Amino acid sequence: MKKLLTTTLLICCLTAFGQEKKSEETIFAVSEEQAIFFGCEKIGGKTAREKCTYQKIYEYIGKNIDSKLAIKEGIKGKYKIRVTIKIDREGNISETITDSEHKKIDRKIKKAFKKFPQMIPNKQNNIPTATSFTIPVTLIGK
Secondary structure, three states, rough: OHHHHHHHHHHHHHHHOOOOOOOOOOOOOOOOOOOOOOOHHHOOOOOHHHHHHHHHHHHHHHHHOOOOHHHHOOOOOOEEEEEEEEOOOOOOEEEEEOOOOOHHHHHHHHHHHHHOEEOOOOOOOEEEEEEEEEEEEEOOOO
């Protein structure tokens, strides 16, 4: 039953990604081993490694995206953005997509992720594969 559910989810995710744009790589949204930050692989347990990876991603965002960016752009209150990073089978960011309506914020986020460190790639059947992460980011304005 678990295999059937995993296979169904994988097919649905592949279908959804297949409609975005043609790519040389298949992107796995559901996989056996999620891409992780170097250093997090030493932590025992899949859930703990994933938590470590997300923590490192947010630390990276905190260090590399100006916390006053929303204020500088005249945004009032909270400004929520979804950032999707696509990671190739070598563990490098191959694309960064945001849903920001502000072009300057979009450019700054994409620029910050160009310097993103290499990760240990996603694995399916013990073979490195491409994957993506969608990360909610909230910027605070005036």
